[in-house]
Amino acid sequence: MERENDRLRELMSTSRIETTNEDAAAASNRSLIYSIIWQQGPVSRSDLVRKTSLTKSTVSSHVDDLIDSGFIKENGLRQSSSTGGRRAVLLEVNPESHIVAGIHIGVRQTTVVLADAQGNEVDSVTKRTSQKTPTSALQETATTVRTLLSRTKIPFSRLAAVGVALPGVVQPDTGTCIIAPNLGWRDIPVADVLQSELNVPVFVNNTTQAMAVAESQYVGARGESPDLALLYVGTGIGAAVVDNGRLFRGRSGYAGEIGHVGVGSGILCSCGKVGCLETLVSGPAIARRSQEAGFEGSLDGQASTELIGRAAISGDRAARKLLDDVGRDLGHAAAWLLQIAGPDTLVIGGGVSALGNLIMEPLRAGLRESAMAAVADTVTVRRSYLDSRAKLRGATLTALQQVDEPRRGLLAR
Numbered sequence: 001m002e003r004e005n006d007r008l009r010e011l012m013s014t015s016r017i018e019t020t021n022e023d024a025a026a027a028s029n030r031s032l033i034y035s036i037i038w039q040q041g042p043v044s045r046s047d048l049v050r051k052t053s054l055t056k057s058t059v060s061s062h063v064d065d066l067i068d069s070g071f072i073k074e075n076g077l078r079q080s081s082s083t084g085g086r087r088a089v090l091l092e093v094n095p096e097s098h099i100v101a102g103i104h105i106g107v108r109q110t111t112v113v114l115a116d117a118q119g120n121e122v123d124s125v126t127k128r129t130s131q132k133t134p135t136s137a138l139q140e141t142a143t144t145v146r147t148l149l150s151r152t153k154i155p156f157s158r159l160a161a162v163g164v165a166l167p168g169v170v171q172p173d174t175g176t177c178i179i180a181p182n183l184g185w186r187d188i189p190v191a192d193v194l195q196s197e198l199n200v201p202v203f204v205n206n207t208t209q210a211m212a213v214a215e216s217q218y219v220g221a222r223g224e225s226p227d228l229a230l231l232y233v234g235t236g237i238g239a240a241v242v243d244n245g246r247l248f249r250g251r252s253g254y255a256g257e258i259g260h261v262g263v264g265s266g267i268l269c270s271c272g273k274v275g276c277l278e279t280l281v282s283g284p285a286i287a288r289r290s291q292e293a294g295f296e297g298s299l300d301g302q303a304s305t306e307l308i309g310r311a312a313i314s315g316d317r318a319a320r321k322l323l324d325d326v327g328r329d330l331g332h333a334a335a336w337l338l339q340i341a342g343p344d345t346l347v348i349g350g351g352v353s354a355l356g357n358l359i360m361e362p363l364r365a366g367l368r369e370s371a372m373a374a375v376a377d378t379v380t381v382r383r384s385y386l387d388s389r390a391k392l393r394g395a396t397l398t399a400l401q402q403v404d405e406p407r408r409g410l411l412a413r
């Protein structure tokens with residue numbers, strides 16, 4: 001197992017492996033099979049044949065390889081149906097095949113979690129986000145990963161990958177944080193810094209993307225469609241789309257950055273532009289709008305959101321009107337997202353979504369006003385199931401989801 005992991009780490013550190021077309025196709029099929037077992041397991045060999053449209057013998061050969069190399073294992077037999085036929089052997093990811101670290105860097109706190117290959121948490125620690133330079137903050141985080149490994153007595157060699165979620169624009173190919181206004185980061189090579197500290201592949205998503213990945217995996221495991229668009233409404237606004245089970249990353253890193261699209265509010269935004277969506281519907285925007293409406297209280301977005309929520313629940317008409325306006329504005333923005341991405345489900349996450357129906361009802365109304373009826377009537381709009389847990393879970397999955405990525409060659413040979 002130890003030698004397998006060395007090989008695994010070696011393969012993962014190689015960003016490009018020279019292969020023939022045939023090798024590449026085999027690697028891609030093996031990755032596909034692994035990823036279905038990971039996302040939808042336990043599954044049987046005939047499930048895999050059905051889901052991949054590969055031949056029975058191709059599936060069998062890849063499954064045998066994956067079992068031999070320790071990536072997956074057999075786990076019992078499917079519950080017998082009344083027909084009395086032969087019961088299928090179920091396959092699942094071998095949780096012990098490797099360990100990943102998930103890192104969520106928040107504005108206030110940074111959490112590091114170790115998880116097994118199935119994503120089960122092994123240990124975690126939360127610290128204040130370091131206010132030192134970004135590089136030394138990342139180096140401290142790497143030290144935390146090493147500390148966690150040593151306190152759980154897991155050999156360093158079993159660490160296969162690191163996933164990071166942070167509130168900023170991330171260039172998908174390089175894992176560089178282009179800008180994270182709330183962290184004060186600009187052009188920080190996050191993946192490179194952590195990779196040189198920990199010597200394993202590091203993958204970085206922005207927080208909204210990580211949440212979408214987590215939400216998608218969560219519903220996928222319940223047998224629902226993993227495809228969704230997530231609209232994050234907190235201190236900032238962001239969107240992320242999972243299509244066909246995969247996060248849509250785009251090329252530039254700006255995919256989903258809808259918070260800084262102009263909507264003509266006439267208000268100066270934190271990005272330096274005037275009139276962005278974020279000036280209208282984020283937590284801080286609710287704080288400003290509540291001040292304008294005459295509510296006393298903190299200018300802090302979260303406190304204001306809670307204050308307005310309580311006032312609305314107790315029947316305050318001005319508070320209700322304010323949330324109604326914010327919700328409708330969100331619905332109008334969401335209409336664009338839905339008509340471009342075409343998901344079955346729109347998930348609302350972030351602190352503002354904690355207002356529940358106070359915000360969800362006007363959001364649905366705004367959607368009906370702005371989107372085509374066929375879109376507004378058929379899309380499921382709901383709050384995030386995972387809520388605040390989605391960020392860290394998403395960071396872990398950012399590492400795990402890449403494990404099966406064909407171009408990284410993890411399962412290629």
Ligand SMILES: [Zn+2]
Nearest residue numbers: 260269271276
């Ligand atoms: Zn802006």
